[in-house]
Amino acid sequence: MLEAVMNKPLLASTGHSACPHDCPSTCALDVEIGADGRIGRVRGARENSYTAGVICAKVARYADRLYHPGRLTNPLQRVGEKGGGGWREIDWTQALDLIAERFVAAEQRYGSETVWPYFYAGTMGLIQRDGIKRLTHAKRYSNQFSTICTNMAWTGWVMGAGALRGADPREIAKSDCVVIWGTNAVASQVNVMTHAARARKERGAKIVVIDIYDNATMQQADLALKLRPGTDAALACALMHIAFRDGTADQPYLTHFADDPTGLEIHLRSRGPDWAAGITGLAVEEIEAFAALIGATQRTYFRLGYGFTRQRNGTAAMHAALSVPAVYGHWQYEGGGAFHSNSGIFGVDASLATGTAHLDPEIRHLDQSRLGAVLAGESEALQGGPPVTAMLVQNTNPANVCPDQRKVVAGLKREDLFIAVHEQLMTDTAKLADLVIPATMFLEHDDIYRGGGQSHITLGPKLVEPPETVRSNHFVVEELAKRLGVANHEGFGLTERNLIDDLLMRSGLERDFSDLAEERWIDKAVTFEDAHFLNGFGFADGKFRFRPDWTGTVAPNRPPGSIGPLGDHGRLPVFPDHVDMIEVSDPSHPYKLATSPARQFLNSTFAETEGSRSREGGPVLMIHPEDAAREDLADGAMVRIGNARGDVKLRLRVTGATRPGVLIHEGLWANSDFPDGEGINVLTGADPVAPYGGAAFHDTKVWLSTPV
Ligand SMILES: Nc1nc2c(c(=O)[nH]1)N[C@H]1C(S)=C(S)[C@@H](COP(=O)(O)OP(=O)(O)OC[C@H]3O[C@@H](n4cnc5c(=O)[nH]c(N)nc54)[C@H](O)[C@@H]3O)O[C@H]1N2
Ligand SMILES: Nc1nc2c(c(=O)[nH]1)N[C@H]1C(S)=C(S)[C@@H](COP(=O)(O)OP(=O)(O)OC[C@H]3O[C@@H](n4cnc5c(=O)[nH]c(N)nc54)[C@H](O)[C@@H]3O)O[C@H]1N2
Ligand code: SF4
Ligand SMILES: [Mo]
Numbered sequence: 001m002l003e004a005v006m007n008k009p010l011l012a013s014t015g016h017s018a019c020p021h022d023c024p025s026t027c028a029l030d031v032e033i034g035a036d037g038r039i040g041r042v043r044g045a046r047e048n049s050y051t052a053g054v055i056c057a058k059v060a061r062y063a064d065r066l067y068h069p070g071r072l073t074n075p076l077q078r079v080g081e082k083g084g085g086g087w088r089e090i091d092w093t094q095a096l097d098l099i100a101e102r103f104v105a106a107e108q109r110y111g112s113e114t115v116w117p118y119f120y121a122g123t124m125g126l127i128q129r130d131g132i133k134r135l136t137h138a139k140r141y142s143n144q145f146s147t148i149c150t151n152m153a154w155t156g157w158v159m160g161a162g163a164l165r166g167a168d169p170r171e172i173a174k175s176d177c178v179v180i181w182g183t184n185a186v187a188s189q190v191n192v193m194t195h196a197a198r199a200r201k202e203r204g205a206k207i208v209v210i211d212i213y214d215n216a217t218m219q220q221a222d223l224a225l226k227l228r229p230g231t232d233a234a235l236a237c238a239l240m241h242i243a244f245r246d247g248t249a250d251q252p253y254l255t256h257f258a259d260d261p262t263g264l265e266i267h268l269r270s271r272g273p274d275w276a277a278g279i280t281g282l283a284v285e286e287i288e289a290f291a292a293l294i295g296a297t298q299r300t301y302f303r304l305g306y307g308f309t310r311q312r313n314g315t316a317a318m319h320a321a322l323s324v325p326a327v328y329g330h331w332q333y334e335g336g337g338a339f340h341s342n343s344g345i346f347g348v349d350a351s352l353a354t355g356t357a358h359l360d361p362e363i364r365h366l367d368q369s370r371l372g373a374v375l376a377g378e379s380e381a382l383q384g385g386p387p388v389t390a391m392l393v394q395n396t397n398p399a400n401v402c403p404d405q406r407k408v409v410a411g412l413k414r415e416d417l418f419i420a421v422h423e424q425l426m427t428d429t430a431k432l433a434d435l436v437i438p439a440t441m442f443l444e445h446d447d448i449y450r451g452g453g454q455s456h457i458t459l460g461p462k463l464v465e466p467p468e469t470v471r472s473n474h475f476v477v478e479e480l481a482k483r484l485g486v487a488n489h490e491g492f493g494l495t496e497r498n499l500i501d502d503l504l505m506r507s508g509l510e511r512d513f514s515d516l517a518e519e520r521w522i523d524k525a526v527t528f529e530d531a532h533f534l535n536g537f538g539f540a541d542g543k544f545r546f547r548p549d550w551t552g553t554v555a556p557n558r559p560p561g562s563i564g565p566l567g568d569h570g571r572l573p574v575f576p577d578h579v580d581m582i583e584v585s586d587p588s589h590p591y592k593l594a595t596s597p598a599r600q601f602l603n604s605t606f607a608e609t610e611g612s613r614s615r616e617g618g619p620v621l622m623i624h625p626e627d628a629a630r631e632d633l634a635d636g637a638m639v640r641i642g643n644a645r646g647d648v649k650l651r652l653r654v655t656g657a658t659r660p661g662v663l664i665h666e667g668l669w670a671n672s673d674f675p676d677g678e679g680i681n682v683l684t685g686a687d688p689v690a691p692y693g694g695a696a697f698h699d700t701k702v703w704l705s706t707p708v
Contacts, residue, residue, distance in 0.1 A: 011040065015463035016520050019059055020442035021602045022149070024170075024189045024341070024453025027051045027059070027654035028521055031443065037464055039063050039443060048521060049170055050454040054194045057615075058600050064609040065441065066464075071427050072438035073467050082413045083432045092471065092479075092530035095420075095437050099392065100483035102434075103139075112140040113364055115390045120148065120368065122395030122424075122605060125447030125460060126350050126503065127496050128473040132394055134355030135477050138486040142388065143558050145365035148401070150341075151694035152309035154556045157317025157340050160326070164344030164556055167301060167337035167642040168531050169454050173198040174335035175301040177293055179208045180379050181321055182232065183305020186216035187599035189453055192303055193220065199335070206293060210235070211307070211699075212594055213622065213664050214657035223290060226659060227280040229592050230311040230582035230699055237576055238276030238287050239294065240269040240327045248295030250329025254508040257537065257544055258326055259574040264546040267575040279578050281659065294328055299335035307596065311699040312567070312689055315579040320576035321547055326544045331532045333631035341452045344556070346524050347458070348450055349506035352491045365559040369695040370686050372404040373581035375411020377490050390418045392480075394439070394493025397604045399428040400671055400679050403695045404686035406646045409678075422476055428671045428679070438470040445472040446496040448503065448516075455525040457509070459500075459516045472496070505691050546575055555692045567690030581690070583701040589643055591627075591663050594698035595680050598667025607670050619673055619680075621650040622664040628654040633706065638675075643701060646682035649675045663702065 002286035012035040019027040028048035032040035042062045066425075075095035080086035090098075106114045117136045123129050136143060158164055172178055172195035185192035199205035209221035210232065218224045227235060243249035244265045255260035273287040280287075294300045302325050309318045322338055331338035351357065364383045366374050372387055373381035382388070402408045410420060412432040421433040430436045444466035449458050466472075474496050481487045493500075501512045509522060517521070529535050536542020538554075550572045551565040558564060568581050585592050600612035607613065621639065623631075633639065635654040640647050641663065650665065658664050671679035683700050 004465050016045070016444070017460040017463060017685070018043050018448065018449040018458035019055065020123040020125055020460060021059070021605065022124055023602060024093045024451070025191045026124070026451040026454065026456065026458065027055045027191070028456065028458050029055065029059070031463055031616070032484065033463060039414040039464060041064060044466040045520070048456065049216060049523070050191060050451070050456065052191070052194050054191060056190050056613050058606050060601065061609070061611045064611045065606065066382065068609060070608060071434060071467065072423055072425060072467050075437060076436040077229065078434045080097075082415065082434070085431070087436070088606060092469070095435060096479045096483060098435060098475070099420045100480060103484060106418065107192055110386040110389060113142045114386045114388060115139065115141040116144070116366055116388045116400065117141055117392045118144060118368070118371070118396065119394045120146065120396035121603070122397070123442060124449055125442065126348065126450065127353050127447050128445060128497050129395055130350060130354045131474050131477045132392070134353060134491050135481055135484070135486070136542050137355040137360070138357035138481065138489045138492070140360060140363055142475050143363055143365040143559065145367045145563060145693065146557065147367055147369045147688070147693035148695050149306065150558050151692055152314035152689050153306050153318050153340060155341070155692050156309060156315040157304070157322055158538070158556050159550065160319045160322045160545050160553050161533065162545070164553060165342050165526060165531060166339035167331070169303070169339050170195060171335045171546065172196050172301050172303065173202070175199045175205050176203055176210065177297040177300040178204045178336065179210070179294070179300060179302045180217055181210045181302060181304050182273055182308025184211065184215045184307065184597060185303070185305070186220065188305075188597045191452070193217070198501045204215065208290060208293070212597070212659065212662055216599060217597065223293065224285060225282055225290065227282050228659065229594055229662060230313055230317070231578060232308045232317040233282040233313065233576055234271070234276040234279040234578035235282065235576065236320035236324050237268055237271040238273045239291050239324050240264070240576070241272045242291035243287065243295060244268060245272070246295060249327050253329035253332060254327065257533070257542070259543045259545050260547055260696070264327070264575055271577070275660060287294055294324070294330070298330065298333045300325065300328065300330045301336055302330070302338035304338060304340045307698060309584050310695070310697045312696045313579050314689060314694070314696065315691065316572055316577070316579055323546055323576045326546070332534065334528070337532050342455050343452050344528050345455060346450050346457060347507055349501065351506065352502045353579065355491045357490050361560040365563060367688065367693060369403060369693065370688070371398050372407025372686055375417065376407055389416055391420070391448070393421045393429060394421065394476070398504060399431045399432055400604045400668055401681065402686070403684040403697065404645055405679060405681040407686070413618040415559050422473060426605065437476065440466045440470050440472045444470070445474065448499065448500050456521040456523055459513070461517055470670055498553060504554070529676045550691050558692050564693070565691040566688040566693050569690035570691055582699050583685070585661060585701045589701035589703050591641070591661055591704055593641065593663045593665065593683060593700040593702045593703050596698065597666050601667045602670040604670070607668060607673070619650060619665065619669040622653050622658045624658050624660045624662070625654050625656060626660045628652065631704065631706070637706065638708045639704050639706050641683065641702040641704050643683055643703065645685065646678065648678055650683050663704070
């Protein structure tokens with residue numbers, strides 16, 4: 001004991017940072033740094049009004065990840081066949097020369113669009129994540145249409161509200177009824193619960209949770225609504241029907257703030273609680289009780305998540321749920337209204353770092369979620385252009401996280417595709433690369449972050465030294481630019497700090513890196529009136545749209561050029577409605593599967609650290625006791641589930657947490673954690689969701705069989 005105490009390095013300082021992960025909370029962090037330059041415990045900043053001293057357990061244990069024994073430290077070139085596991089160490093100069101050589105050769109053969117720099121959300125830093133676009137634009141490589149996460153949710157919201165913002169999430173603490181809809185906040189953004197718990201303790205607020213299984217968040221609910229997957233719009237319709245029926249609809253508000261409340265009321269006459277009960281599987285009494293609660297509670301706050309939008313009707317579901325507080329008029333009250341994302345408030349101008357000056361709208365945007373189809377050479381996915389024959393991958397693990405995994409992996413294994421993966425650890429994607437180069441972690445490089453689920457811009461300066469041979473994304477982009485002949489273009493030849501200074505200046509924030517290092521964060525919250533749309537919703541006439549223009553131009557995330565409308569967009573409803581655009585179970589696929597987040601993972605990140613792995617246990621499939629009994633299966637049995645896209649083997653957990661007919665698999669375990677070496681995304685589809693793309697990760701019909 002004494003030895004342990006003596007060996008514990010003295011706390012030399014506390015560093016300040018922001019969590020880099022793709023979590024709506026974007027917590028402000030305090031990081032213990034020992035005299036030996038190593039980090040200790042990571043904590044939530046108490047002085048930040050949203051973080052309020054609370055962070056999740058996985059990030060508190062960050063030392064597990066930073067000092068992981070599997071941390072990549074040397075560039076590795078493939079020896080033998082793709083995915084065969086043979087590597088030889090090379091130095092950085094050789095590695096960068098090789099990428100440049102292969103990119104030039106590919107371009108000479110097929111033109112610049114054959115190169116596809118591919119990136120995503122492993123880090124949310126505006127410099128390290130998005131700097132790759134500077135190279136893409138300067139070299140006229142194929143752009144990425146980023147669809148994997150937010151497209152359904154953001155599009156659905158903006159179609160109703162006209163702008164991507166909402167009632168300040170700190171107001172949750174002043175609410176009398178907090179509706180947590182389709183987000184497993186305890187696992188995926190714990191700070192929502194901090195503020196909701198305050199409302200409950202200080203004001204006796206009720207917490208309502210709407211999900212498809214009894215997850216950690218639903219366990220905290222006063223009213224738990226466990227509905228069938230993909231039926232949220234039916235619930236929303238019944239809530240609005242009851243409001244018009246019972247006179248709890250706020251008519252003066254509607255007259256002033258909505259496009260066609262009379263049309264909506266007429267449309268909803270046939271969509272009462274009986275109708276909705278038949279679709280959602282909820283009891284009529286549950287729907288009535290929920291409607292009565294929000295009808296009697298002005299300060300009702302709808303925290304609308306991503307989960308319920310990862311259905312093929314998810315864009316319409318978001319719009320329908322968002323229509324509810326408009327009908328009841330909750331928006332007018334502090335602690336009332338709705339929130340999904342603040343991504344529309346920041347006005348951040350990162351144009352120098354992302355090289356928008358070199359962006360040519362004629363260059364194609366390839367759909368990130370359709371990587372499998374792109375690599376299979378499907379001409380519609382390639383938009384008639386050249387095949388993709390060279391890629392640089394940063395901060396994403398598509399061999400694991402992308403839908404339609406068999407197609408993705410087959411594509412990544414193509415011998416004529418050169419792929420360089422810049423990674424921190426040997427992920428499923430890195431294993432399939434021609435070249436793996438080692439990447440820094442967030443505490444080892446400078447960056448700046450923007451909240452999604454709150455309103456702060458927070459600095460994340462370099463706090464500790466990386467291993468000697470590990471390099472940042474910024475370094476790789478800069479070195480490739482030199483070798484590829486674009487280093488003299490605007491935006492290159494600068495440090496991360498220079499780019500952050502420029503971003504702050506162009507965004508009108510009137511401070512530089514050093515000022516922000518002192519301040520730590522900037523709160524960009526808009527006024528109460530703007531957050532609650534009391535000056536009007538984001539359309540020229542200021543009115544909320546009950547009749548959205550689904551294929552109109554207000555969609556966020558839609559790239560310049562001609563993408564969309566996509567998917568089954570002709571079936572999107574005129575007014576909020578339930579549409580069976582989902583994968584409906586059928587006799588040969590009797591179950592619906594959702595692939596929800598694991599509390600101890602962050603997408604595929606942390607699936608490598610022992611602290612997270614041991615707490616999660618292992619990949620399992622939750623099944624309802626009635627289904628297990630009918631199939632004559634006991635807890636712990638191995639089963640195979642599948643559909644036209646593929647099949648995987650999983651261990652059963654029999655639990656009343658799920659609904660009959662609904663299977664839940666939590667987390668993105670590594671493909672190698674499954675008995676057959678293929679992950680859960682073998683089952684999910686990459687067909688684009690209407691109207692502007694996205695992946696319906698929680699909308700998958702499957703069969704189940706034994707023996708396996
Ligand atoms: N611990 C942890 N935190 C995370 C992540 C993680 O993987 N693990 N991922 C991060 C990322 S990238 C994102 S985008 C966010 C997403 O965070 P969330 O907004 O929470 O979205 P999801 O995690 O997709 O799903 C949330 C819940 O929606 C449920 N759900 C699925 N289908 C339906 C439906 O039809 N109706 C309803 N009502 N519910 C449904 C799922 O079962 C799940 O419980 O979380 C971030 N935070
Ligand atoms: N079945 C199913 N699949 C899903 C989901 C689901 O709910 N179910 N959720 C989807 C969602 S919402 C999202 S957002 C995607 C996210 O998927 P990804 O964008 O792939 O996100 P992560 O798995 O968190 O991170 C990917 C990698 O980034 C690396 N990384 C982190 N920081 C850096 C850095 O600074 N530099 C470099 N070079 N690498 C870095 C990490 O080591 C990690 O391996 O997954 C999607 N996939
Ligand atoms: S993963 Fe989310 S809750 Fe955890 S520290 Fe990061 S931002 Fe906060
Ligand atoms: Mo995401």
